[in-house]
């Protein structure tokens with residue numbers, strides 16, 4: 001990964017939506033930081049480039065195999081989750097590195113990894129280090145949240161109640177595979193401490209990872225576990241990353257299980273703080289959002305994922321109106337299953353900015369959503385010590401270089417704002433270079449730190465081999481489909497009595 005000394009560009013968008021694009025500029029770099037920005041007296045020779053700050057993905061899971069590949073297209077979240085387990089565990093480095101490579105090629109240098117799918121086959125700490133090595137080799141910074149779940153492995157109700165709702169032939173295999181076998185809260189916390197210690201022993205890895213607590217969600221975590229996480233985060237200063245109110249069924253469950261209010265409940269546990277990022281909040285109400293804003297919580301909105309998993313449309317305009325800090329997540333479910341953060345930004349803007357002459361989301365709010373607040377979700381509140389999501393002297397040099405001749409292929413008027421073109425049509429395919437902490441991590445559209453195609457081929461070969469080693473995985477895939485049908489009947493009935 002070479003470190004460029006300076007980058008000349010036809011256009012510089014130092015802070016899209018806030019500062020106007022500047023023509024013909026030179027960005028000087030010093031180590032990981034931007035050192036200077038100076039105008040050129042001439043247009044750089046060769047193809048035109050536009051440089052803008054890199055994007056951040058505030059909620060993801062480092063999954064490499066995409067939803068439709070697993071046969072899960074069109075499933076709602078409640079049944080879709082189980083399709084993630086139709087593959088045997090494989091090498092965590094291969095999975096993470098190929099997933100990170102796709103993200104960085106599409107312009108993301110800060111990426112949240114809520115590590116909900118443990119591959120197994122090695123000690124947890126070793127697996128976490130493998131993921132950290134993948135981040136280092138690809139050249140990005142990740143938030144690594146140790147996932148925790150100590151109840152309700154099958155759905156929103158306890159396992160025995162969920163099993164009773166399934167066809168009899170499914171009960172045994174589903175119980176075997178999905179019933180929760182939790183660690184105690186103290187064991188989960190010591191798992192985090194063990195990863196922290198292992199990272200501290202390797203500064204080359206530690207600089208690429210912000211370790212976090214990752215309770216999966218209120219419906220999946222007991223009160224003692226959430227209390228322990230709140231206390232540990234308060235004590236250690238580590239951020240917390242958790243799902244909340246993603247689907248209509250979670251909303252109904254929450255209203256039944258926490259009649260005093262699920263957000264009030266989290267507040268009473270001490271979980272609501274500026275260290276917390278909540279993924280989704282798709283079904284949150286205005287009063288709940290106001291409390292999240294008051295407590296300084298960040299909400300990671302996952303527009304494509306909410307559409308792909310039929311979860312709904314998040315009340316992003318209300319979140320903004322109430323002063324919530326909102327960040328953009330892709331959740332491994334970008335609209336075209338390609339991890340294209342530029343496309344995600346466009347989709348979110350189109351869906352949430354308002355209809356007709358209404359304006360609910362400004363361009364500077366869009367930029368804060370797509371690039372600035374997500375860094376905070378990934379790195380924690382300490383990230384605010386440096387200017388982030390901007391190209392300015394002293395800021396970390398995290399930048400995207402776009403092939404502007406390809407984006408602006410039919411120019412007619414000099415006064416069209418380049419930001420219009422970026423928002424209208426730029427995608428990850430227009431990215432020619434990505435710089436992360438001053439190093440070129442994508443060059444000519446290729447990841448420089450790993451051989452992505454070799455790793456992908458290796459991963460595919462191993463998974464195919466594992467799948468063909470016996471009939472158990474084919475059987476389980478069929479059973480997951482049947483489970484989806486039975487869960488559909490269960491959730492359509494949605495009687496939450498006795499289910500907390």
Ligand SMILES: [Zn+2]
Nearest residue numbers: 059243279331
């Ligand atoms: Zn998620």
